[in-house]
Amino acid sequence: MSARASGASPMSTEWPLYEVFVRGKRGLNHVHVGSLHAADDEMAVRHARDVYTRRNEGVSIWVVKAADITASSPDEKDPLFAPAGDKVYRHPTFYTIPDDVPHM
Amino acid sequence: MTTDADVSLEAGFDATIARSERIEPRDWMPEDYRRTLVRQIAQHAHSEIIGMQPEGNWITRAPSLRRKAILLAKVQDEAGHGLYLYSATETLGVSRAELTDLLLAGKQKYSSIFNYPTLTYADVGTIGWLVDGAAICNQVPLCRTSYGPYGRAMIRICKEESFHQRQGYELLMTMMRGTDEQRAMVQESVDRFWWPALMMFGPPDADSPNTAQSMAWGIKRNSNDELRQRFVDMSVPQAEALGVTLPDPELRWNEERGHHDFGEPDWEEFMAVVKGNGPCNRQRIEHRRRAHEEGAWVREAATAFAAKQRAETERAEVAR
Numbered sequence: 001m002s003a004r005a006s007g008a009s010p011m012s013t014e015w016p017l018y019e020v021f022v023r024g025k026r027g028l029n030h031v032h033v034g035s036l037h038a039a040d041d042e043m044a045v046r047h048a049r050d051v052y053t054r055r056n057e058g059v060s061i062w063v064v065k066a067a068d069i070t071a072s073s074p075d076e077k078d079p080l081f082a083p084a085g086d087k088v089y090r091h092p093t094f095y096t097i098p099d100d101v102p103h104m
Numbered sequence: 105m106t107t108d109a110d111v112s113l114e115a116g117f118d119a120t121i122a123r124s125e126r127i128e129p130r131d132w133m134p135e136d137y138r139r140t141l142v143r144q145i146a147q148h149a150h151s152e153i154i155g156m157q158p159e160g161n162w163i164t165r166a167p168s169l170r171r172k173a174i175l176l177a178k179v180q181d182e183a184g185h186g187l188y189l190y191s192a193t194e195t196l197g198v199s200r201a202e203l204t205d206l207l208l209a210g211k212q213k214y215s216s217i218f219n220y221p222t223l224t225y226a227d228v229g230t231i232g233w234l235v236d237g238a239a240i241c242n243q244v245p246l247c248r249t250s251y252g253p254y255g256r257a258m259i260r261i262c263k264e265e266s267f268h269q270r271q272g273y274e275l276l277m278t279m280m281r282g283t284d285e286q287r288a289m290v291q292e293s294v295d296r297f298w299w300p301a302l303m304m305f306g307p308p309d310a311d312s313p314n315t316a317q318s319m320a321w322g323i324k325r326n327s328n329d330e331l332r333q334r335f336v337d338m339s340v341p342q343a344e345a346l347g348v349t350l351p352d353p354e355l356r357w358n359e360e361r362g363h364h365d366f367g368e369p370d371w372e373e374f375m376a377v378v379k380g381n382g383p384c385n386r387q388r389i390e391h392r393r394r395a396h397e398e399g400a401w402v403r404e405a406a407t408a409f410a411a412k413q414r415a416e417t418e419r420a421e422v423a424r
Contacts, residue, residue, distance in 0.1 A: 014199055014200065014201045015403070015406075015407065017194065033260075034188055034191045034192075034253075034256075034257070035191045035194065035195075036187060036191060037200060039403075039406040039407050039409065039410035040406075040409075040410035040413060040414070043406060043410070050184075051184050051187050051188070054177075054180070054181070054184060055264075071130065073130070
């Protein structure tokens with residue numbers, strides 16, 4: 001592929017899109033913050049630092065090509081999430097405990 | 105042709121909006137909703153990018169290293185804001201290259217305020233105070249806009265705008281404590297920027313045909329005139345504290361309304377600037393085009409380097 005990212009370049013030759021995840025501080029998960037374009041993985045990390053962490057917003061950055069992400073499709077929303085709906089016993093509120101039992 | 109499936113998709117979308125929940129990128133959305141968002145977010149992104157120019161004009165001439173560092177950080181923020189917003193627009197299925205081409209071809213707009221020149225250093229302060237102040241008024245309600253990625257970009261931007269406004273106001277306060285000449289410079293700058301700042305909220309509600317639909321979709325949360333009023337009410341005490349006069353003879357407190365009355369901006373001037381005939385329209389786009397073209401070799405070199413690295417990695421793996 002002769003990728004050129006010049007002036008009126010068509011969409012297909014644009015630098016790939018990366019999704020950016022930042023760990024806000026130790027003890028927290030990485031959280032999705034947005035996306036950016038970069039020529040390669042290393043540049044994506046550098047750009048992510050400049051674009052998304054100019055004010056100490058993070059201690060660690062993950063980048064991943066958007067094309068490599070597999071997502072649940074909204075069309076499948078019901079079947080995919082439905083099993084959780086009829087398993088109410090997975091939630092603490094399913095169980096009735098008298099109010100006077102402490103620390104429950 | 106409208107099928108039953110379309111009707112149920114549309115009903116699902118309407119129900120999400122009615123519950124004040126957010127629409128996310130992979131959700132079904134009406135084509136007009138998507139088009140309106142692309143137009144609005146792209147225009148907003150372009151404004152941030154073009155907005156680097158008026159202040160960038162003063163970086164090399166900032167009066168001290170402190171002011172220079174602040175101004176550099178601010179202009180870098182504007183670039184960042186543009187990128188957050190391009191990123192949000194791309195979730196709607198358009199590419200950043202497409203958006204850049206549309207801006208350079210004059211097919212998408214940016215805020216008319218950036219077509220006014222920055223004639224004195226005081227303008228750096230006035231832009232922070234009034235222009236970023238007006239932007240904050242516009243943007244704070246957009247943090248709750250119905251399209252998820254747009255709202256999240258706005259939250260990040262609003263956090264940073266607060267620094268922009270405060271550095272501008274502090275700059276003006278410092279000048280107001282200086283010489284008579286410096287005070288006159290601040291007043292002259294405020295005189296030039298006050299009305300264009302009021303125009304940033306867009307035409308009066310009566311002449312803003314898209315507002316009703318945008319509010320029904322939860323894209324906009326307040327009308328242009330509501331936000332303009334809020335901005336005037338906020339700015340009057342700030343002007344008093346600063347010791348400058350806002351250039352509007354009709355500006356006065358209205359006890360009955362609980363708001364300030366104020367004069368009508370020159371909407372003919374507004375329309376002329378929007379149509380491309382402001383003081384700096386051509387210069388701004390020309391500068392952007394030149395920067396884009398002159399940066400092409402950097403983008404090409406990075407692409408070539410990435411390809412070379414990839415090839416070397418593949419060769420090394422084959423050899424192993």
